[in-house]
Amino acid sequence: xxxxxxTNRRTFLAASAAGVxxxxxxxxxxxxxxxxxxxxxVALIGAGGMGSGHxxxxxxxxxxxxxxxxxxxxxxxxxxxxxxxxxxxxxxxxVKAEVDYRAILDDDxxxxxxxxxxxxxxxxxxxxxxxxxxxxxCEKPLTHTAAEAAAVHAxxxxxxxxxxxxxxxxxxxxxxxxxxxxERGVLGLVVQAQISYVRRYGEQGPWRVPGLTSDKPKPxxxxxxxxxxxxxxxxxxxxxxxxxxxxxxxxxxxxxxxxIHRLTRILVACGLKFPTRAVGxxxxxxxxxxxxxxxxxxxxxxxxxxxxxxxxxxxxxxxTQSNRVEIPHQIRGYRGTLTxxxxxxxxxPTGWVVEDKDGKVLEEHVASGSEDITLHHSxxxxxxxxxxxxxxxxxxxxxxxxxACSLANESWRTGQVLAYAPDSPKKFGPAAxxxxxxxxxx
Numbered sequence: 001x002x003x004x005x006x007t008n009r010r011t012f013l014a015a016s017a018a019g020v021x022x023x024x025x026x027x028x029x030x031x032x033x034x035x036x037x038x039x040x041x042v043a044l045i046g047a048g049g050m051g052s053g054h055x056x057x058x059x060x061x062x063x064x065x066x067x068x069x070x071x072x073x074x075x076x077x078x079x080x081x082x083x084x085x086x087x088x089x090x091x092x093x094x095v096k097a098e099v100d101y102r103a104i105l106d107d108d109x110x111x112x113x114x115x116x117x118x119x120x121x122x123x124x125x126x127x128x129x130x131x132x133x134x135x136x137x138c139e140k141p142l143t144h145t146a147a148e149a150a151a152v153h154a155x156x157x158x159x160x161x162x163x164x165x166x167x168x169x170x171x172x173x174x175x176x177x178x179x180x181x182x183e184r185g186v187l188g189l190v191v192q193a194q195i196s197y198v199r200r201y202g203e204q205g206p207w208r209v210p211g212l213t214s215d216k217p218k219p220x221x222x223x224x225x226x227x228x229x230x231x232x233x234x235x236x237x238x239x240x241x242x243x244x245x246x247x248x249x250x251x252x253x254x255x256x257x258x259x260i261h262r263l264t265r266i267l268v269a270c271g272l273k274f275p276t277r278a279v280g281x282x283x284x285x286x287x288x289x290x291x292x293x294x295x296x297x298x299x300x301x302x303x304x305x306x307x308x309x310x311x312x313x314x315x316x317x318x319x320t321q322s323n324r325v326e327i328p329h330q331i332r333g334y335r336g337t338l339t340x341x342x343x344x345x346x347x348x349p350t351g352w353v354v355e356d357k358d359g360k361v362l363e364e365h366v367a368s369g370s371e372d373i374t375l376h377h378s379x380x381x382x383x384x385x386x387x388x389x390x391x392x393x394x395x396x397x398x399x400x401x402x403x404a405c406s407l408a409n410e411s412w413r414t415g416q417v418l419a420y421a422p423d424s425p426k427k428f429g430p431a432a433x434x435x436x437x438x439x440x441x442x
Contacts, residue, residue: 039068040381041109045101045125046117047074047083050139054114057374059089065381070110071096073103077221099223101125105132112136112162112384114377119257120250121229123148130159137380139166140264141256142398146406146420146427149399156395162383164391165398167264168376172369174351178269178331178338182308186354186363188335190308193266195329196318196344197258205287206254206295206321207245212238239290246291253293254319255280255405262329263299264393264401266315269331269338270306273400274420275315277302277431280412286322296320299408308333336362403427 042058044051051074061067072083072095080097088095096103104110105128112135115125123143129136130152142165143149156163169175182190204210216238218224224236231249234240244250245257266272282297299317306313318327329344330337335356342350351367369375382389407418407428421429 039066041068041070041111043071043104043110044114045073047072047079051116054116055083055086059087069093069095071104073098073101075223075226118244118250120144120231123152126152127155130155130161135162137164140260141402146403149402153399163395164380165393167393168373169265169371170392171375172367174367175265175268177365187333190313190333192314192332194316195262196327197262198320198324200324201321207243209242248292252409254297255409259317259405260401267400272303272306275301275404276304276419278407278411278418280408301404
C-alpha cells in the first residue's frame with residue numbers, strides 16, 4: 001500500500017485498519033495466537049534507558065496480558081543479563097540474555113519483539129524482525145531518516161505484520177476526540193496548530209551524562225562495532241555511546257527524540273500526512289561541547305490538506321532546551337480555538353476545551369487513556385489477538401512523523417525550505433514557491 005499525500009481522517013483510519021486487519025502471522029506464530037486466552041511470546045532488543053522502562057512494563061503485564069517472556073538482547077552483555085532479570089519479574093521467570101539480536105529473531109517462540117535501541121538501529125532491526133516473521137513494537141522515531149521510513153514501510157506492507165510505533169501519547173483519546181470535533185465543524189476552518197516540548201537542562205546540557213569523561217574505557221563485554229551498525233566506523237567513544245542523542249549519526253536530536261511525540265498528536269487530531277514545506281530553526285546556542293545537533297530547536301510545517309482545512313494549515317513546534325516555559329498546545333480555527341488541557345502548561349482535567357473568540361465554551365472533552373507505555377503495549381497485545389482492534393500508533397503515523405522531523409533537521413543543516421519528495425532517494429527536495437490563488441482584481 002502506497003501512502004497518498006493527503007486524505008481525510010476516516011479514509012486514513014480505514015486504510016490503516018484494512019492494512020493491519022489483513023496481517024497474517026506465519027503459521028508457526030498464528031497457531032499460538034487464536035484468541036484472548038493464548039499466550040504471546042515477547043522479547044526485547046536494546047536494554048538501555050528506554051529499554052528498561054519497556055522491560056518493567058512487560059514484566060508487569062506478564063500475567064494480565066498472558067505474556068511469555070522469552071529473551072532480551074543487547075550488544076552489552078551485562079545489560080542483556082540485567083534486562084533478562086527485569087523481564088523475568090518478581091517470579092524470576094527464566095529469560096534468555098543474548099548479545100546478538102538476531103538470536104531473538106531466529107527463535108520460533110517469539111511472537112513479537114520490542115525494539116528500544118538508539119534510533120540509527122531502528123530501520124535495520126525492524127526490517128530484520130519483519131523479515132523473520134515477527135510483529136514489532138518499535139520505539140519512536142520509527143527510523144532515523146525519511147528514506148529509511150519509506151523502505152521499512154514497504155517491508156511491512158510486504159509482510160503484513162503489525163508494527164506499533166512507540167508514541168505512547170496516542171494511547172490517550174484526546175487527539176482522536178479532537179479530530180471528531182474538527183470534522184463536525186466545531187472549530188470552523190482550521191488554519192494552525194502549535195505545540196511544544198521544552199526543558200531546562202543543567203550546566204551539562206541536553207542528554208549529557210554528568211561526570212562522563214573521554215577516557216572512560218569501553219566495557220569488556222560490549223560489542224562496539226555491533227552498536228555502531230551502519231553508522232560511520234570510529235574508535236570507541238564514550239560520549240557517542242552514552243550520549244548518542246547529541247550526535248547526528250545516531251539521532252535527530254530535539255526533532256526526532258522530542259518533537260515526534262508532540263507532532264504525532266497533531267497528525268492524529270488534524271488528519272495530516274506529508275508536509276509541503278518544512279523549516280528547521282535554532283542552533284547550538286548554549287552548549288558548544290562537541291555536539292552537532294541543535295540544543296534549542298523550532299520547527300514550522302505547512303500541510304496541503306487537513307481536517308477542516310481544505311487549503312492546508314501550518315504546524316509550529318517549540319523546543320527550547322534552555323527554557324521550560326511552555327506554550328499552550330492549541331489548534332486554531334476561524335470559529336474557535338481548541339486548547340489541550342493537562343499539557344502545554346494548561347491546567348484543568350486532561351483533555352481539551354474549544355472556545356470562541358469571546359471565550360465562550362463551545363465544547364469540552366475529558367480524556368480517557370493516558371500517555372503510558374504499558375497501555376500502548378496492551379493495545380498491541382489486543383490487536384495481535386483481534387485485528388479488529390486498531391493500533392493506536394500504526395506504522396503509517398510513524399512514517400509521517402519521522403518524515404516531517406527529518407525534513408526540519410535537513411532544513412536546519414542546509415538553510416533551505418524543504419518539502420517531501422517521494423521520488424527522491426532521500427525523500428526531500430526544495431519546496432515549491434507559494435501558490436497564490438486567483439481572486440478579484442483590485
